[in-house]
Amino acid sequence: MRHPRVAVLAGGGGADARQADLLARWLADADRLEERRVLFVRDRDELPEGEVARLEKQGNVFVLPVREVENLLLDADAVAGFVNAEREGAGVTAEQAETAMRKAADELEETVVLKRVLAGLPSVRLADNRLRGRLARERADADGVAAAVTARIPLREDVEAEIRRSWVAHATAVRSVWDTDWRQLAPGADVLKTVLQEFLGRGYSKDVDGPVLARLIPQPPEALRQVFDAFMAEG
Numbered sequence: 001m002r003h004p005r006v007a008v009l010a011g012g013g014g015a016d017a018r019q020a021d022l023l024a025r026w027l028a029d030a031d032r033l034e035e036r037r038v039l040f041v042r043d044r045d046e047l048p049e050g051e052v053a054r055l056e057k058q059g060n061v062f063v064l065p066v067r068e069v070e071n072l073l074l075d076a077d078a079v080a081g082f083v084n085a086e087r088e089g090a091g092v093t094a095e096q097a098e099t100a101m102r103k104a105a106d107e108l109e110e111t112v113v114l115k116r117v118l119a120g121l122p123s124v125r126l127a128d129n130r131l132r133g134r135l136a137r138e139r140a141d142a143d144g145v146a147a148a149v150t151a152r153i154p155l156r157e158d159v160e161a162e163i164r165r166s167w168v169a170h171a172t173a174v175r176s177v178w179d180t181d182w183r184q185l186a187p188g189a190d191v192l193k194t195v196l197q198e199f200l201g202r203g204y205s206k207d208v209d210g211p212v213l214a215r216l217i218p219q220p221p222e223a224l225r226q227v228f229d230a231f232m233a234e235g
Contacts, residue, residue, distance in 0.1 A: 039231045043068040046119035062227045067112075070188030070210065072224070074101055078216035079192075082209070083199045092199055104194035105186035109178060112185055116170040117163060126152055 040061045044052070047063065055061040066072060073079075076098035083092045126149050135145055174185065192204040192213075219225075 037231070037234070039227075041069075046116050048120070065221075065223050066184040066188070067186070068188050070192055070204075070206070071184055071186070072188070072221050073210065073213040073217070074183050074188055074191060075213075075217050076101065078213050079195060081216050082213055083196070087200055090199065097195070097199075100195045100198055101191055102182065104191045104198075105182045107194070108186045108190055109174060109182075110171075111187065111190075113167060113171045113174055115187075116174075117166045120166055120170075121159075121163070124153065 038060045042055070042061065042063055044064050044067050047055075052063045055063055064072075076094040079097040079101065080092045080094045083097070084090050131148060135148060138144065140148065178185065189204060189206060192209070196202055196204050196209070220228075
């Protein structure tokens, strides 16, 4: 994407998307002559739908419709062209690239389930501002603090039961759509790493290989085209 009034910056990770609205306000306050607008594009990762909706409601965040940006590069023609350009005489066809990508993705299906299960586990915060304030007002002693904090620690058997329940649920959900959606669900960078290792004997570089692969894809994904067109039109 090239536009004279748009600068594309590398973010610090998907978790920073929640700060996009704050960053936009800071830039607007710092530059009174011309409002600088921000669009934070982040990987979907294992975000639940509720969190995706909350982020996009800010107006400054776009969550990719695939797990990560590398999933948009899982184009058989582009991968075959990339391999053949780097290794003369490789003669890799789009069909071979497609088969290699699918095989690599299938080997990661359980990893997709694992990451979803782990992402769904609640964070255990032993002390927050509300608890600290309450304990301070009560002038709690060591025993009082220990009792209040340890009450927040979940029982081991409850955690184990939740993990097993979640594993079955996510495994069933992933399996039901894998044949049609593997290209969106598998960790794209890991798929490319495996494929390039097979064809070129090396791994995948996000910074070096990613842009080259992107240029080999004739048309940008429709979802990205729509959101970027709208963003630039509003400017």
